[in-house]
Amino acid sequence: MTRAPIPSTIWTPNIIPRAEKEMKKKLIRSFCLDILLVGIGLNVFALFHHVLDFSPKTEPVELVAPAAPEPSAPVTGEDAGPVPEEPERPLTWREKFADKFTDGDVVQTENAYMSENINVTFSRIEEDGIIYHVADIYITDIRYLRGGFSHGVYSARSAPISETASLYNAVVALSGDHYGGRYEGIVVRNGVLYRESRFADVCVLYTDGVMATFADEDFDLEAESEKGLWQVWSFGPMLLDNGQAMTEFKSDVQRPNPRSAIGYFEPGHYCFVQVDGRIESSRGMTLEELSQLFADLGCTAAYNLDGGQSSGFVWQGQLQSYPYKRPVYDIIYVSETIGED
């Protein structure tokens, strides 16, 4: 005896009608498809935002080249003639910081680099639950303190800081001002003007070695250009007010954070500071703490650069900052290689 087939609906434990079930399935499918499309959309956005360069192109403008660093040697012998009374001239940086430079040898240790033109002392400091790195820099000529673009060109392409540092043979390198991540912000690197739109507080390193910081509204590019611009960074905020620590800053990121900043003592003497952060061993610094640090170091001007995951520091080819390795658009570095400026 054969049994008649039992309608499947009787055996289905689920009492939801088939049509409703189908509709649910369809909805879930289309929801998943939407989420997938959101993911694809975000990736496409990231491609255009981070990778492909659609920034407005401007022709780089060569600004005034830095003056020759050394005074010419005195003429001696028969051609000398009567010796005129020499006007008192300011000391060159080599003379001023004579004990900092060698006669031609390069002395390299774990924490120091000394040559006839560069002296850098590196320190890794741990205090109050914060780890930070300081590079104390002396140079004989402003051309040894340089800005470098990732991949060697002005573009919106980023690269790991150690890669860029090695590209420029940097003794020490610090992450820069993130110029490629936006369309605004004055960009002058090594005496060449690449972009002149405004963005935030400005830091200027003049060809005579003086570094100054300006509030965005106080900066006049044309007027300052006449003084000879070697570097202009646009990120900020400025960290010292006439050498005094500040308590108020124009920044959205006031909380403890990884930081990168440059400090200025006097022409020829600068420092890089990089602070690790967002980790158990180092919480990072607030802007107030960073400002106080530069005041304690004795700087007369200091300027905050791109921090957070972009904060990076390379010493003698080794990445010192931790834990982030986000590619950066530019670096500030010290190198024996000064190019053809």
Added chain:
Amino acid sequence: MIKRVLAHSCIVLSLIFMVLWVLDRVNAAMHFLSRDVFKIPFLIFLILVLILAVILVVEDARQSCGDAQETKRK
């Protein structure tokens, strides 16, 4: 069909913009919302929303009109 495509496009784009809005709050310096790469899809989104809204309003008006006529007939 076109309504469905429009609706899903609006869902996808609005979710993308919500993510970008959050990212922009976290890191304003990245300018997620102020670059052209954001502005162009945003304009597309606005157009899609507008078209979808017009279609729905027209459909709703037709439906209301049909309902009214049916009530009259009864």
